[in-house]
Amino acid sequence: MAIQSKLPHVGTSIFAKMSALAAQHQAVNLSQGFPDFPCDPKLLALVTEAMQNGQNQYAPFIGLLPLREQISQKVAASYQVNYSPETEITITSGGTEALFCAISALVRMGDEIIIFEPAYDSYAPVIALCGGVVKRIALKYPHYKVDWDEVKRLISPRTKAIILNTPHNPCGTVWSRNDMLALSALVQQNNLTVISDEVYEHLIFDNVRHESVLRYPELRERSFVVFSFGKTFHATGWKVGYCLAPKALSGEFRKVHQFVTFSTSTPFQVAIAKYLENPAHYEILPDFYQQKRDYFLKSLHQTPFQFKPSAGTYFQLAYYGHLSDEPDVAFAERLTRDYGVAVIPVSAFYSDGTDEKVIRFCFAKREETLDLAAQRLELLAKLLV
Ligand SMILES: Cc1ncc(COP(=O)(O)O)c(C=O)c1O
Structure with missing residues (x-):
């Protein structure tokens, strides 16, 4: 059939x-895109220890509290913002699941979503599955810079959200403060939601600062921000990530997440929570x-x-x-x-x-x-x- x-x-x-x-x-x-070198043996030992200690059953669907608390401290230290472990941080099975849940929670039939191409391959199919319409801005070799007037022209009354990715796969570019300010002005004027894919937040070079959406209050209040421990701890196969979003957005995100996977693997969460006690591991x-x-x-x-x-x-x-x-x-x-x-x-x-x-x-x-x-x-x- x-x-x-x-x-x-x-x-x-x-x-x-x-x-x-x-x-x-x-x-x-x-x-x-995956490392061919091992992750830190200390992290491996923490996973083994968690398994041997019997931490092998379902985690709470929003993620283990100690991990959500560590993430809250991490984002406070990195970006000087407060995200509540109770209501604004959700552990997911990788960044990909977080993107799926954010898009699914948001997009309805006929909604237009702006993405920048070249783009990570999950955005467009998930938008399509939700009945959304993908609106594309093509970025061009060699600079792959966003023309914000072009973005402005693409926005229509049906536009619901903009998805961005910085640092960017595959281009290896990073958005500047001016990009974030231009984005901020447009999303406020047009009341758009933002999905910010920041899975490479720590992979940024030449002393340039990562311009996270988290640094901009007007963006933060309307954004789902997606991260991945697979990238950060050289363990892409573990598929542990998280999404930060204000309470109302996280509430809708969690409704989808609980039916996609219910919860993410417990021993990995236990281990990553302990490992995060030392920020040197990602610094x-x-x-x-x-x-x-x-x-x-x-x-x-x-x-x-x-x-x-x-x-x-x-x-x-x-x-x-x-x-x-x-x-x-x-x-x-x-x-x-x-x-x-x-x-x-x-x-x-x-x-x-x-x-x-x-x-x-x-x-x-x-x-x-x-x-x-x-x-x-x-x-x-x-x-x-
Ligand atoms: C831009 C981008 N977003 C999201 C992801 C997904 O991350 P994860 O492996 O945690 O699902 C990747 C992985 O390659 C990526 O390159």
Whole structure:
């Protein structure tokens, strides 16, 4: 029996495809975004301890109180704001679930939601599942800057919300204070809700401050703000994240969350709550990843790719249009197959497949992995010269 698809245009994701191709050709996998180094053994020990202590049953559906309390202290220390563990912080099964719940709680049939492309691949399908209409602003290589007049023109009486992502996957850009002020003015004038995807909050370089929505009271009061411990603690497979939102918004968010998953894995929550008692674990992240970025850029300099250093996230984009006319999917496949380095074509992040001949590398890898990728990319350089 077949059913009529609610997502007829959604197929196997490019991430799964490129990872499979990488495995098939024993390529260095710089495609999908996950670290290939372990998380802190202390954190692993805390999870084991929680399991052995019998903390293996359902957590409260909004998350364990000690974890919500630690998050409250963390955001107070990082952004000087108070979020109530009781009413404004909800633990989710990763950032993806938080995004799903926020969009589902908000969007009704015919509502228009503005997103910026290239975009994380979950936003548009979830909006579509809710009967919403995706309105896209295309950001362009190499700066991927938002033209706020264009955003203003796109807003209609049906516009319900704007979804943003800073630091940005895949572009590696970060929004400035001026971006946040422009956003703030528009959402106030048009009474819009904001969904702010800040899963890479700590992966930001060159001493630039993360311009979180949390820093802006007029934005905060109308925002769902989404975070992920997978990114922060090198454990993407654990799928633990959270959403901050004012009480009324959190109330609606929680109604959806309880029927999506009810609650998130208990021992991971116990462990992360204890681990968060030491802020040093996340305060070192900008330096840690900046070193990885710089290490990777040194090898990219030996290649003919053109690039602008990533300002945040663990992704680096590179332009190859002066080397080849191939579409980016074909180029990424060839790089994987013939040169043994798997990457993601950036057209995958545009709903209309915009192809600016840009590919994405993930540098959340051990130095040995980055070295091996560098050797192979240097070979490409020699062949192309
Ligand atoms: C921009 C962005 N948002 C959200 C997520 C989802 O985070 P999680 O793995 O915690 O579900 C990701 C993961 O890749 C991401 O890149």
